[in-house]
Amino acid sequence: MQLLAKTLHGFEETLAEELRQLGATKIEERKRAVAFEGDLKLMYRANLELRTAIRVLMPIANFKARNEDEFYDKIKAIDWEQYMTIKQTLAVDAVTASKTFNHSKYIALKTKDAIVDQFREKYKKRPNVRVYNPHLGVYIYIHDEQVNVSIDSTGESLHRRGYRVASVDAPINEVLGAGMILLSGWDKKGLLMDPMCGSGTLLIEAAMYAHNIPPNQLRTHFAFMNWKEYDEEMWGNVKQLAKDHIVEHTDPIMGWDKNLGCVRKTEQNIEAAGLTGKIEVKRKRFERLEPPEGPGMLIMNPPYDERLEEDNIEEFYEIIGDTLKKKYSGYNAWLISSNMEAIKSIGLRTSRKITLFNGKLECKFVKYEMYQGSKKQKSESEEIFE
Ligand SMILES: C[S@@+](CC[C@H](N)C(=O)[O-])C[C@H]1O[C@@H](n2cnc3c(N)ncnc32)[C@H](O)[C@@H]1O
Helix, strand or coil, X not given: CEEEEECCCCCHHHHHHHHHHHCCEEEEEXXXXXXXXXXXXXXXXXXXXXXXXXXXXEEEEEEECCCHHHHHHHHHCCCHHHCCCCCCEEEEEEEEECCXXXXXXXXXXXXXXXXXXXXXXXXXXXXXXXXXXXXEEEEEEEEXXXXXXXXXXXXXXXXXXXXXXXXXXXXXXXXXXXXXXXXXXXXXXXXXXXXXXXXXXXXXXXXXHHCXXXXXXXXXXXXXXXXXXXXXXXXXXXXXXXXXXXCCCCCCEEXXXXXXXXXXXXXXXXXXXXXXXXXXXXXXXXXXXXXXXXCEEEEECCCCCCCCCCCCHHHHHHHHHHHHHHHCCCEEEEEEECCHHHHHHHCCCCCEEEEEEECCEEEEEEEEECCCCCCCCCCHHHCCCC
């Protein structure tokens, strides 16, 4: 069957690669999504094992509609009893890129009307709408006059892994965190560190990746469990198979934060993720930290002066740059920030620069290669952020 995994901006290629490794076929990158083909088992695996997907949709209809009446009739013509019972609840989400249908909320409402009318005409009763955690989530996407109708196999977004029991002021989305680890090209070897770990998202996502732990193994509910054709035995097998593929990983994964509260919260989240003993966390300011000798991989998400304020953000980033230069020779250092001026203050040459979004904030995920010995970072005059 045809499936569609949705993701965040910038992770389409990473997600396509994850799907390739799961054995999906006919993989096609789209905008913030990847289309693919697979069977029911693959759909279960996608929900359990994909690190960069936020949900997995199953397209059920594709048609052309020239006006609202035609749209309503064609939605109503779908046999909705295949997907839900009258006692179950429903929610509809719509996205439109169309002159004919330019009001997505109205399209969602029309869709809901068509579905409940189908039930009402048959049974004189209608299913209820429930926005949060409905039995059936219906997704409409309209491009010009082309309508795609999908149903959601995921339910609550896949970034809700189930390990975040303690949060901080500006945590990173788990899917964004996992994607950053994958984009960094970390080969699971040698030290991985996050010196400003907050609630520990990057560390936990890195450790799950290193141990081959499925990111959503803690979740107890997915929308596909509400479906009529839910195969509990197959789901059990999929979970067991993933469990059998978990591996030992002994290279160090280490985090620091200047705030003791963050260190404690990271420890709680590590415990909830079942990773106690696999990640080390300590309290220390980045400027004072004496890191293990390189090579190593450093990934960090410092304050941007948006949600977390800094007294002098440019000076703070300048200190980050100086510290990297002084103490991190042999490291590959990645940093994400929405503050472009502050990134410039780091004063080091970036070897990669990727646009990502942290929520609504457009960010750059930048890489600095801190060469050892003679191949040092370029001299001050050449150090630029292009
Ligand atoms: C944006 S938060 C990181 C959030 C984290 N990625 C997560 O998912 O929870 C930035 C963190 O940097 C820490 N921090 C700020 N300045 C620091 C410094 N000089 N040294 C170490 N940690 C610092 C803050 O305490 C905060 O927890």
